[in-house]
Amino acid sequence: ETGVTQSPTHLIKTRGQQVTLRCSSQSGHNTVSWYQQALGQGPQFIFQYYREEENGRGNFPPRFSGLQFPNYSSELNVNALELDDSALYLCASSLPSGPRDGYTFGSGTRLTVV
Amino acid sequence: GDSVTQMEGPVTLSEEAFLTINCTYTATGYPSLFWYVQYPGEGLQLLLKATKADDKGSNKGFEATYRKETTSFHLEKGSVQVSDSAVYFCALGSRDTGNQFYFGTGTSLTVIP
Numbered sequence: 591e592t593g594v595t596q597s598p599t600h601l602i603k604t605r606g607q608q609v610t611l612r613c614s615s616q617s618g619h620n621t622v623s624w625y626q627q628a629l630g631q632g633p634q635f636i637f638q639y640y641r642e643e644e645n646g647r648g649n650f651p652p653r654f655s656g657l658q659f660p661n662y663s664s665e666l667n668v669n670a671l672e673l674d675d676s677a678l679y680l681c682a683s684s685l686p687s688g689p690r691d692g693y694t695f696g697s698g699t700r701l702t703v704v
Numbered sequence: 705g706d707s708v709t710q711m712e713g714p715v716t717l718s719e720e721a722f723l724t725i726n727c728t729y730t731a732t733g734y735p736s737l738f739w740y741v742q743y744p745g746e747g748l749q750l751l752l753k754a755t756k757a758d759d760k761g762s763n764k765g766f767e768a769t770y771r772k773e774t775t776s777f778h779l780e781k782g783s784v785q786v787s788d789s790a791v792y793f794c795a796l797g798s799r800d801t802g803n804q805f806y807f808g809t810g811t812s813l814t815v816i817p
Contacts, residue, residue, distance in 0.1 A: 594747075596747075621803075623803070623804070623805075625805075630809075630810075631809055631810070632708075632710075632793055632795075632807030632808050632809045632810050633748070633793075633805070633807050634807075635804035635805060635806075638803050638804065645803060646803045646804055648804060680747055680748065682748075688797070688803060689735075689736060689797040689798045689799050689801065689803050689805075690736045690755050690797075690798075691736075691753070691755075692736075692738055692750045692753050692797075693750075693805065694750070695740075695747040695748040695749070696747050697745075697746050697747040698746075698747045
């Protein structure tokens, strides 16, 4: 079975720009979550998508938005980038039982905002 | 709200030493508890999990027991190897938390030959 794949692996953007990160979930997983991991910190929950709808959101501003597609892949969009948005962005997929059984994480996209 | 507190690092051990990484949690419901491992430049890998009190999760020689009375989920390994060098994250998740996971800040482990 394939795991979670994310693209691109690295990205450099300028403050104020917009960025789109992509994620393909593990085969059979219909729930996708996005996390932000700042350097030296644990991942912070951004939001989750299930059946193409947002299914929970963490403490992130509206300029962080997402999409889930019928094939369960997902995008994370960030508008008006700020320097503090520099982080590793992790996508995680699961069955709806994720909170009990755990998530499968991708290798992440390293975003640097300059 | 729900949270996880992890032992501060970094931790440096000699090969074959005993490892303990402490983790305590605060939760309003009945969460599942997890340990994830992150190798340099990679994402998180699920190491082990426990879904209810007194459950013991185990994998690759690592163990952790879900202790409700002490709200703890300490990670242990009897004999570490150089290949265990990584960052370890304790996490909790449940439907009561809106499906999100709460992670600790991570504990960096370096094992020297």
